[in-house]
Amino acid sequence: MRRKLALLGAAAALALGAGGVGAAVTLGVTGGSDSSGSPAAVAGVSTKGDATTAQVAKAVQPSVVSVQTVATSGEGTGSGIILRADGTIMTNAHVVSGARQVTVKFSDGRTAPAKILGVDRQHDIAVIQAQGASGLRPAVLGNSSKLAVGDPVLAVGSPLGLDGSVTSGIVSALGRSIQEGGGDGGDGGDGGDQQDLPPFMQGRFTQQQSTVIKNAIQTDAAINPGNSGGALVNGAGQVIGVNTAIATSGDGSGSIGVGFAIPVNDARKAVNRILTTGSI
Template sequence: MDANAPREDNAGGWTQFGDKPPTAGSFTRPGPVLPPPPPPRRAGFVLSRKAIAGLALAAVTALTAAALGGGAVGAYVAEGARPASTVTTNVASPVFRTASGQLTVAQVAEKVQPSVVMIQGQNAEGSGVVLSEDGLILTNNHVVAGQGDQLTVKFSDGKTAKASVVGTDPATDLAVIRAADVSGLAKATLGDSDQLKVGDDVLAIGSPLGLDGTVTSGIISALDRTVTAGGGNQDQQLPPGWGRQGQSAETTTLGGMIQTDAAINPGNSGGALVNAAGELVGINSAVAADGVNLGFAIPVNTAKQVSEQLISKGKVSHAFLGVSVTDATGDVPGALIRQVTAGSPAEKAGLKQGDLITKIGDTPVQGGDTVVGQVRGFKVGQQVEVTYQRDGKTSTVTVTMQEKK
């Protein structure tokens, strides 16, 4: 992706649903576990201007993960081709300590596994999380995109059902599907991703490499990461079952992502990241390539806001700032405004071409992707403070987000 190309930011405007669940604590670290299965064949690499050399991108949709405090690393969407066999792995039995008592890791896994499904399409597969007893399932957009009506859901008890798409939102890489003719499903308990802290223990549950019901353990490694998805090139080689060679992907930027070292592999996309109480805190979406154990999940608070709109309306309303930005090139990090849209919230707040945005909301801006990713987390009508520099002077304005038309 050309880092200097203008990018129009937009974001989802959402409403929350459900009660806020209790927060969870942590557990004692587990002992050694068996090594993971061999990785799939990976594609050639596509790196952003700031990328660390040698990290491959491999998927129908490529990803680069840009830490707010540093450069980008290569990553790929955790969606995969299907092997013939299916097994379930589990971790040992350290203890999760929560405010309401103690659960072993095995107990948490046993609680959550029935709420996580495998999703199979025409040429790829991933995972999903059950939202309702009658078959609503949350997953990634890139898991179901291009799969048509050929979706099949496999549940933890081995039963399968055909599924159809309820709605998709490429801007947040989320989708909701509905499994047909099912009832009494075990729906996930939704947590509160705003309560997560670096170091909290988590489990990732999904179907990496087609191995449904796989459980891996780790911690929250970092919060509020910005991940840029897409930008596949003409030479990208795709593993078998992932689509034709040279397929490119539309670029989208996701802000506020959760980083974890819980093992995430192709096929985990759309699966569950859960806390010590077995509450869903994230939707696993991407992982760094070439053995770099960095996985990324969409926060559940974003996912539940988006999924509510997809279920009720089939689409999502996105907020609009109205600037095209590029990375700053001087000594001060930030996002340089290349263009301001007439009549936009940015223009109404007094932002101009050439201004350097250094902070948006509570987040320091390291580049254009930070602005784009953060705006996607704002709601229509939300007031956000934007700090910028103009002619060497620092100022702050309040911007009221409008709905993107």
């Protein structure tokens, strides 16, 4: 499963990091409006990295799942973030797009079938529900508007199907705009309107629609196919982004140290819209 992207205003080839209201207050999606006032996944630490990498990883891993899909075009693997103890999980829309079957694998090795509650293709966010789940550990959502370049971050997910993998890095840049481009298998992509792509990128994709992710977080934490939908967390273990794309050298290889995540503030809004109205 792989879709590709263009970084708007820059000559770079990218690939999606996937292998494969009022009721907002009552929806139970954790995390406050101000990360400085939100609980930390690692107790007693700040968002700037007082905890060790091992402490943050231990706190966050139970809240991140592997998402395995079966579609008419093949099988795929992505990641997801537990939002509620009942099995409500956030992932990327491109991870589950076109899936006939979705299975979630938890950090303790248990698996459960999941159904798609809705997708927001515009923001590349989907919500799925693990069936028969209870007592799960929800992730703590932080505030992506509080991020600064240089802040330490961890990427948690299932790159290449390797469940519960953790990589570390920093926030390399903020406010990036990236344009998702086509699917070359497994993700049920929408097929290629390439008029908005730089000339050197045109002709490389097959999708008919594209998605522009605005205000993306750039990080040098290693993100690879299968990380899509997983958590980018700060030094306190709060989720501040949803991993979604990587830059590549142009041959579809893995991470070269430039990855992108959807800001959690935008992802939270998309989740609330999905839970309220369904697919958007």
